[in-house]
Amino acid sequence: GIQVEQSPPDLILQEGANSTLRCNFSDSVNNLQWFHQNPWGQLINLFYIPSGTKQNGRLSATTVATERYSLLYISSSQTTDSGVYFCAVAMDSNYQLIWGAGTKLIIKP
Amino acid sequence: DTEVTQTPKHLVMGMTNKKSLKCEQHMGHRAMYWYKQKAKKPPELMFVYSYEKLSINESVPSRFSPECPNSSLLNLHLHALQPEDSALYLCASSHPSGDRGGYEQYFGPGTRLTVT
Numbered sequence: 625g626i627q628v629e630q631s632p633p634d635l636i637l638q639e640g641a642n643s644t645l646r647c648n649f650s651d652s653v654n655n656l657q658w659f660h661q662n663p664w665g666q667l668i669n670l671f672y673i674p675s676g677t678k679q680n681g682r683l684s685a686t687t688v689a690t691e692r693y694s695l696l697y698i699s700s701s702q703t704t705d706s707g708v709y710f711c712a713v714a715m716d717s718n719y720q721l722i723w724g725a726g727t728k729l730i731i732k733p
Numbered sequence: 734d735t736e737v738t739q740t741p742k743h744l745v746m747g748m749t750n751k752k753s754l755k756c757e758q759h760m761g762h763r764a765m766y767w768y769k770q771k772a773k774k775p776p777e778l779m780f781v782y783s784y785e786k787l788s789i790n791e792s793v794p795s796r797f798s799p800e801c802p803n804s805s806l807l808n809l810h811l812h813a814l815q816p817e818d819s820a821l822y823l824c825a826s827s828h829p830s831g832d833r834g835g836y837e838q839y840f841g842p843g844t845r846l847t848v849t
């Protein structure tokens with residue numbers, strides 16, 4: 625089955641720093657989502673981005689479907705950005721999201 | 734409105750209890766999901782309902798019983814659970830696979846379940 629790998633597994637930054645999180649996947653996908661899970665467990669949709677580039681405030685994402693990777697950029701980090709960032713993909717018309725293991729981000733004040 | 738609501742937020746139950754988790758969405762989505770998430774792991778799919786019919790059951794033990802009474806509501810009935818069932822239970826919804834709207838999944842805040 626399709627494999628999803630996220631890197632780095634852990635990232636510790638000072639407030640104000642920029643970061644890039646990566647998601648590699650092993651097959652063609654029709655769905656790719658980035659989520660932020662905050663310390664209280666809430667999974668927040670960041671981007672639905674099977675291809676192309678999107679921006680939302682300090683966050684942006686790019687998916688290069690032909691090369692099977694996606695990048696999540698966080699600029700001017702804030703302590704509220706702390707948590708786990710998950711990438712999840714699905715193939716064709718499949719309901720099943722295949723999840724990466726996540727990147728745990730800690731932003732220090 | 735992109736909100737999925739879940740109740741209760743926290744639940745502590747004994748191994749002989751019967752309880753239910755509830756999920757509601759008003760986004761017009763016709764696919765709804767239950768996930769289980771253990772600490773430091775990604776969510777694991779349990780069930781998928783599409784147009785109020787059970788579409789996927791990921792070999793979940795029968796002590797978990799899902800129900801979809803209408804297109805906006807999803808329940809998970811719990812009975813005779815084990816301590817290892819303690820986890821965060823997440824509900825999600827999306828347009829059904831293949832619909833024009835795609836199938837971006839939206840998640841509720843979860844119910845944190847502790848089985849004693």
